[in-house]
Amino acid sequence: MANIAEMPEGYGGEGFFATSLSKAVGIARANSIWPLPFATSCCGIEFMATMGTNYDLARFGMERLSFSPRQADLLMVMGTIAKKMGPILRQVYIQMAEPKWVIAVGACASSGGIFDTYSVLQGIDKVIPVDVYVPGCPPRPEQIIDGVMKIQELVKNEPLRRRYSPEYQHLLAKYQIELD
Amino acid sequence: MNLNNDIVLAAIERRFPGAIVAHSTPYGMLTLETTREHIQDMLHFVKEDPELQVGFLTTLNAVHYPNDAGRELCIVYHLHSMVHNFRFRIKVFFPIADPVIPSATSVWPTANWMERQEYDFFGVQFAGHPDLRRILNVDDLDVFPLRKEYRMEDGTRTDKDDRFFGRDGHEGREFD
Numbered sequence: 001m002a003n004i005a006e007m008p009e010g011y012g013g014e015g016f017f018a019t020s021l022s023k024a025v026g027i028a029r030a031n032s033i034w035p036l037p038f039a040t041s042c043c044g045i046e047f048m049a050t051m052g053t054n055y056d057l058a059r060f061g062m063e064r065l066s067f068s069p070r071q072a073d074l075l076m077v078m079g080t081i082a083k084k085m086g087p088i089l090r091q092v093y094i095q096m097a098e099p100k101w102v103i104a105v106g107a108c109a110s111s112g113g114i115f116d117t118y119s120v121l122q123g124i125d126k127v128i129p130v131d132v133y134v135p136g137c138p139p140r141p142e143q144i145i146d147g148v149m150k151i152q153e154l155v156k157n158e159p160l161r162r163r164y165s166p167e168y169q170h171l172l173a174k175y176q177i178e179l180d
Numbered sequence: 181m182n183l184n185n186d187i188v189l190a191a192i193e194r195r196f197p198g199a200i201v202a203h204s205t206p207y208g209m210l211t212l213e214t215t216r217e218h219i220q221d222m223l224h225f226v227k228e229d230p231e232l233q234v235g236f237l238t239t240l241n242a243v244h245y246p247n248d249a250g251r252e253l254c255i256v257y258h259l260h261s262m263v264h265n266f267r268f269r270i271k272v273f274f275p276i277a278d279p280v281i282p283s284a285t286s287v288w289p290t291a292n293w294m295e296r297q298e299y300d301f302f303g304v305q306f307a308g309h310p311d312l313r314r315i316l317n318v319d320d321l322d323v324f325p326l327r328k329e330y331r332m333e334d335g336t337r338t339d340k341d342d343r344f345f346g347r348d349g350h351e352g353r354e355f356d
Contacts, residue, residue, distance in 0.1 A: 083317075083318045083321075084316075084317065084318045086318075111337075111339050111340065112334065112337060112340075116332075116333050116334060116337055116340055117332050117333065117334055118317075118321075118323070118325045118330070118331075118332060118333075118334055119316075119317060119325070120334065122334050122336050122337040122338065122340075123338075123339075126336065
């Protein structure tokens with residue numbers, strides 16, 4: 001079976017297929033995510049293996065890493081985020097265009113991990129909203145891929161206009177991030 | 181001519197009579213203790229003296245001894261004479277209520293960042309330092325985190341079980 005996305009629900013017949021725009025766009029988005037790797041420590045090494053040929057994140061339509069936040073869809077935070085790094089991470093998130101998703105890879109990005117100390121941010125969700133948390137110290141590439149596939153599910157099923165919903169605006173307001 | 185502990189001790193003692201308040205040789209390394217009044221001149225002397233030629237400040241660090249009244253803070257200078265391949269240390273103790281010590285930047289410019297680090301973590305004020313501000317921690321940190329009165333743990337942690345960090349509920353620091 002080639003890497004072809006599964007058909008959404010819809011009505012098909014001889015030479016035509018009808019589905020909702022939201023579903024079509026969701027499939028397109030989910031299979032062409034451009035991740036921005038924000039790798040600070042050992043989880044980043046695991047991510048490199050994930051990107052490499054053995055695990056090959058490109059199978060999921062992520063051939064191209066975006067090292068500019070402006071063109072990225074998915075912020076992958078992998079590693080310990082020191083408090084001094086917090087504002088930088090937040091700025092990177094703000095620079096990303098909507099729609100955008102965040103995955104916290106590993107114990108440190110999720111909760112500060114073993115670094116229960118004055119200098120380490122106790123989880124990136126203290127500064128930016130997070131969609132998927134991947135546990136592990138560090139997680140194996142299979143776990144990272146599992147997290148990415150969970151992101152794909154979110155992307156696929158997200159209503160087109162969710163980003164304009166009051167709930168979403170409330171979420172961003174909690175982080176003092178303005179929706180543009 | 182090779183340097184040894186006795187030669188260096190004698191040379192400094194000769195130049196600064198009475199300024200060495202204590203000395204010892206733990207693991208064979210000469211360790212002098214002096215005072216804030218003499219430290220800058222002493223560093224300058226050991227660097228410029230043609231016999232000693234201590235050209236290199238390996239590192240400089242602070243220590244906090246909370247139980248040692250009047251001598252709570254200590255700055256240790258790790259010195260190296262590359263010409264003679266000889267290393268020794270100079271220590272200066274001073275009270276935490278008055279954490280001021282002359283800067284070594286006029287002797288070794290490399291002391292600049294080292295002193296900023298010790299200011300950052302211990303709050304030591306280096307008199308004469310050209311740019312004494314935090315270097316590693318966030319700028320708006322309001323504590324000097326390696327002083328023993330501050331807890332290492334972060335106050336904003338929400339999902340950490342103290343038992344798994346070996347604290348078992350009683351987190352208070354005990355100093356003895």
